Amino acid sequence: MDPSSGVPPFEQVRSGLARQINAGTLAVGTKLPTVRGLAEELGIAPNTIARAYRELEEAGLIETRGRAGSFVASSGDESLSRAREAAETYAAVTRALGVSADEALKIVRAALNHADR
Template identity: 65%
Template sequence: MTAGISVDLGSATPPFEQIRAQIASLIALGTLAPGTRLPTVRSLAADLGIAPGTVARAYRELEQAGLIETRRRNGTVVAGTLGDANPPGVPAPESVAGAVTTAVEHYIAEGRKSGFDDAALLAILQTKLSQQDG
């Protein structure tokens, strides 16, 4: 599971927020389906080389947002079941994934047409994302 999650300790964004945002994105894109079991707090913390309290805070915020739930015997899982309807005003993961993927493909195509390499495109995206956080 950590293949999709990383923490940049040099970022201005706190590590718990990086984890929260990445897991929320994976859920929104449908990469993490309802019922998918997440790693334990200790396991993810060890894999990322951070304190368990950092992961626990990210999980707590995801749970408060209704994206995940902690079940005693089953651990922490993505909330909902495959048959659940989305809450009002929340688009289906497939439509979000499609729209985001289309936007990313357009961004890459335009950037390459303008002569930017992958590193430059990532730097621009990271700058814009950090501006959104503040």
């Protein structure tokens, strides 16, 4: 957590966990800390962690099993695969439009920055 960052805390938590899941640092089936436990550890509100977990669940990266807790879902690999497919489609479209690779990357960075707000 970076309190001085302009990125909202829930997004810092969500993106940090998503990176770890997609990189395989958090393996499929790994049990995540409880909402309250992680909130206490990071010194932020439980609702912030709950929102990050909800968004990760909606993205298919984690699954919540009631009182048993939240776990890294097996679809995490599928999410990364879908992102790669989307990137390949984007590359093909921008190439066909005659957009340079540098310009295409600028467009992606702008879109990602906009999505983080």
